Amino acid sequence: MKKLLLSCLLFAVGSGAFAQGSCATAVNITANGTFTAGTVNGTYSNPCLGGTTTSTGAAIKARWWKYTPTANGEITVTSDLAANPIATTDTRLSILKAGTTTACTGMTCVDYNDDVDATPGVDNYRSTVTVPVAAGTTYFIEWDNYWASTSFTFQFTFTAASCIRPGALDFYRPDSYTTTSASLYWNNAIGSPASYDIDWSTNFTDAEGTGTIVNVPAGTTTYTQGDISGLPESLNFRYFVRSNCGATQSAWQGPYYGYLAVTLPYSNDFENADNNYTDGFIGFSRTSTDDTATPPIYGDGDTGNFLYTFNSTTADSDKWGYSRAISLAAGEVVTINFKTRLWAPDPDAVSEMTLDVTVGDAQSTTAQTTVLNSIATSDDTAYTDQTAEFTAPADGVYYFGFHNNSVAGATQTYMFIDTLDISSVLSTNSFISSKLRVYPNPSSNLVNISNDVNATINSVEMTDLNGRVVKSLNVNATNGQVSIADLATGIYMMKIKTDQGTAVKKIVKE
Structure with a gap:
């Protein structure tokens, strides 16, 4: 998002403050209308956006209004008005719900908006939100000066409705992905509709209501799970959700996005706008560069997008990023390749950073229990190739x-991640897998390997179910023998490399 010209900021500071505002002294709105937000210079408190300082490092200030509807419905608050010149208006808006103890204590975030459309060339940095509201509940409207303190006009509109869509922040990340299905989740809407309609499409540009529509009953707790299936294999999809109240339906809420499990090979350079750039990778932030920064950021003499994470100067880091879902077959041998590079504003003060590559069955810290590779790097000269298996x-x-999981560094340092490539060798190499015999299996001592096509067995590698290599040996013969007497009881994967291909066999140690 752009910052307004310095002259505008200086004018706002020098023009003096209007009456201070805070949640406790919020102006009460009683009817639809247009309101003037004078110089934004009141007390800031925000569970939506947090932070304490503006883009220039000064303390954030705010102006407050409040509204208590007498019926269920929706409110729209917008500064996207002709009265606010698009070239000089830069606002930030939050809608908060009153707390349960006192109105201003324990407020919760309902929704927020920074820019209507920050696309280069459009540059509409005004703000607008539409949110569902419940009768008798107080909602606060907070405008802050993160980008600018100048005066502007906003419009408030309440529309009563009996069938209300879920709120924009009521949706959770989809899960239970397969290559053709997914589970979607959202909090139940105000008014407790009997069911919901899901509209999904693999065309991101399809308008709401024009895709495949699936009706699901409302959840019996606070949220609803909607399962969709029969999607084209391994594609991305957009979806909308609306409340279905029987005789009437709400407006659609969305779009949101899902990323079905993909089979390998898979690659992502974070450059494809049609895949939302990240293509289902979550956790780390995305940015782009034209490589004109000093010191240079991209480092490969190129421009483009990349992900980044950063260290702390006061505590050890604990920041996670996760790939999209990957569908694998038993014994599939996977190689993960990607690039990293460090960057700090002072190129002579880069702190070392560490990154563990892990695997699990969900995009969560508790599921990622197996470490595949630990990377420590202090390289800020160019991108470095990294790998894990x-x-x-x-x-x-x-x-x-x-x-x-970098330790605290002496200086703020960023790790850039780019060009993710995941490939594999399938255990279903039908020819060599069918020609290799491993016996006895199960076994408590020795496992023999033989074949009837004169394939030369080059090497054998055994891993446990966490992917850790527990035994490896060179064979260089058409037959071989592996002792597993020293291994613990359990299941192991035996990767057999031959001059005619590679196969993976499951071995049971008794």
């Missing part, structure tokens, strides 16, 4: 994690 113990959907 994993053998899938069973058919299923997996997610690869990237854990920034």
